[in-house]
Amino acid sequence: MSSVPIDYALDRRHMPGMQRERIPDASMQDELGADAEVYGSSLRANFMPPGMQLIAGDSPIMKSFVDATPSSLLSPMFQNLPALKPDKLKVASDEAQALRRKLLRGANVLIIQGGYSGKRFVYERLKELGVHVTIMDGPDSIWRGAAEEGLLEGFAELDFTDHATVFERAMDVIFGMEQKFDAVTTYFEDAVALAARLASALGLEANSVLACDQARNKRVTRQVMAACGLPVPKFKSIFTKDDIDAAADYVGFPAILKPVFGAASMGVNKVADTEMVHVAYDKIFKTLDVSADTIWAQGTEMVLEEYYDGDEFDIDILLFEGECVYAKVSDNWACWEPWFQEVGTNCPSAYPQSKQDELIKLSVDTTLALGFKYGVFHVECKYTSRGPRMIEVNARMGGVSVYDCNRVAWGVDLVEEHMMAVLKIPIRPVIPPTPMRFFSETAINAPFTGTMESEDWLNDLKKDPRVSFVHYFKKKGEKVIGPKDGVPDWIGEIRVITDTSVEEGCELIRAFMRDIKVPIKPTEPGTECDWFFPDHMHPFKKVLE
Structure with a gap:
């Protein structure tokens, strides 16, 4: 038996950020x-x-x-x-x-x-x-x-x-x-x-x-949705390499290849042709090792599905007795493709309310179709050129900053509400008519492979009172992976809270990213480049207009 306690590191970005409300011990x-x-x-x-x-x-x-x-x-x-x-x-x-x-x-x-x-x-x-x-x-x-x-x-x-x-x-x-x-x-x-x-x-x-089980398996989720008349992408299972060509012919391109039991974008790849599917399949399959991550004991099936265009969103939902008592939308900043590495989020959403309502309806309908009745759910969707489309239903509270952004913007404590729901205590959170405050967060990806030269490179940002939290994922001297060599490492995180608007927080982070120098010594000289930042997508495109 190891003498060192095991610390699971699946979600490296999630750190407690906000002060927790202390509940008095009162007699009822x-x-x-x-x-x-x-x-x-x-x-x-x-x-x-x-x-x-x-x-x-x-x-x-x-x-x-x-x-x-x-x-x-x-x-x-x-x-x-x-x-x-x-x-x-x-x-x-x-x-x-x-x-x-x-x-x-x-x-x-x-x-x-x-x-x-x-x-x-x-x-x-x-x-x-x-x-x-x-x-x-x-x-x-x-x-x-x-x-x-x-x-x-x-x-x-x-x-x-x-x-x-x-x-x-x-x-x-x-x-x-x-x-x-x-x-x-x-x-x-x-x-x-x-x-x-x-x-x-x-x-x-x-x-x-x-x-x-139906929510955990991405293929089965699609099948349940289709049976209920909800929109789904074209998709096809890939159990072995022999299934690739037929799946590619059926789904077409561009497409997404991903393990049906993955989590946190593990093994998700965008592919543009059949050859890329073969290459991505081999690369992903090598990582589906139970000894490295026990999640793969569930199976190594993959699914090839139609790629969705458009903007991406998170919808956080609370259910009690099959009734939705809370649903709010957060904007996901454009992921870094083809790995779909997360870059940032803001809450509340800056999207038109009518489109938010469509996203919420699809999310709630799908969650109920899967058979859920109680607790918190983190649903991922895109608003495409054909309307809202589902990515996946996570039957849990979301990670990263999800807990904090719902507390900041809407005053809703997902940990508390979930625990009440599973104990069958009826939940009805108090939801303000307008956002209490405005939350923005970015997770900073390494733009190239190398060695960290600093572990205080975000410290100057703390001087701004709107910056509520900075965190470093890599220490000085640690190696980091850039996109040329694999899935980029997260190396830092910034959270901003403002009293005025979503736009203020997003613009503040954008300005920070223009000024922050990359604190990485490249392994291969000449590969240096600046940060990836999704100026071309919502909500930044809207700010520019």
């Missing part, structure tokens, strides 16, 4: 009535973990655990603590939110795999809210130390490397614990299908195993 006795009802809790689901697609929701293994689950596993929270009638909570008001927070306090939640260290702010926030979190993770996980320091209520050790037996062993661990849980969930992509199956077996399900 005055708000309870004699006719108060008691109701249960649950899960919110996401991505399929390694090997779990082999354990179907209606399999004999699942049914045997469901039948054997004792009712005593329900937490005392829902055995002894009455909750207000749902009608009193299905109101968007500060008073109702205060009551919801009081119900949330004291809940016992099992989180399957804590993820990388950048997710620490999630557990800090849950602790502030009074949620008792136990994380089940591997023997060398960094979250064991977080439990020892008091951030978590507890830590449950489980070896996740044997994917074929992980469900049964996880159930054994749960049955052996003294702690009783009100919900089972996860904030780590690889673990969501396992969390869904465990929650279902324990009678704590919010979103079904089927819904999670």
Whole structure:
């Protein structure tokens, strides 16, 4: 066993940025009535973990655990603590939110795999809210130390490397614990299908195993959408190299080749002809190594699909009992193709409201078509020359700056709302009629390969009071990869918050990028170039006009 705790590094850009609101520990006795009802809790689901697609929701293994689950596993929270009638909570008001927070306090939640260290702010926030979190993770996980320091209520050790037996062993661990849980969930992509199956077996399900599986597989998502009459691109599965030519003939060009189980743009390539598909397939396939990333235990199938033109957006959604209670659009700045490396975002969106409404409708319709009912969802779309089109539904809270931008612009805490939803506490966030403030963020990509010459090259920006956060992903002396040699590395991040407009924040970042010198010594002299910045796309094109 390694003596060094494992720190997952899947999302290198996500760092806690904003101050968290601290919730007072208040009694809810005055708000309870004699006719108060008691109701249960649950899960919110996401991505399929390694090997779990082999354990179907209606399999004999699942049914045997469901039948054997004792009712005593329900937490005392829902055995002894009455909750207000749902009608009193299905109101968007500060008073109702205060009551919801009081119900949330004291809940016992099992989180399957804590993820990388950048997710620490999630557990800090849950602790502030009074949620008792136990994380089940591997023997060398960094979250064991977080439990020892008091951030978590507890830590449950489980070896996740044997994917074929992980469900049964996880159930054994749960049955052996003294702690009783009100919900089972996860904030780590690889673990969501396992969390869904465990929650279902324990009678704590919010979103079904089927819904999670359909969202996780990009091909299946397209098939479900098509069956529901929603617009989809032309697409074709590629299981082996022998499928490439037929897929290329059917889909045409330009096209996108990507693994159906990828995440965070992993393995996504834009291709212009059949030869490029063959080259990209070979390159991607070499990276689908379970020993390097367990996400590929889910499968190595790829899909070739029609390339969408237009501007890209994120739509963050909250559902409760199959009803959308929150949906807001953020602008994604044009990705760096052909790797689709993210460059930046702003919230709220500067797009015409009528087109935002179309994007929201497609996002909500797709999320419901997949079978989801509860929690937070991060949906990616484009507004094309033919109208809104779906890229993918992420059945989880988005990473990077998604949490912060929704808090800044709309005052909505996605961590809090998600946890309430999976506990079956009705959610109705208070949404202001106009944005509270304006959030812009850029993640800076290395423009060429070389060695970092500085680790304070963004420090001067801190003098501007509108700059809320700067972060360095690479230290002085570290090697970085530029586009000529592979997917460009992120080397820095800037976040800006203004009181006036989206345009002010975007223009400020654009000015910063014109002035900042590239702090990289090139490996190959003569390859130097300036930053990639999407001036040609929304929202910058609109600013120029």
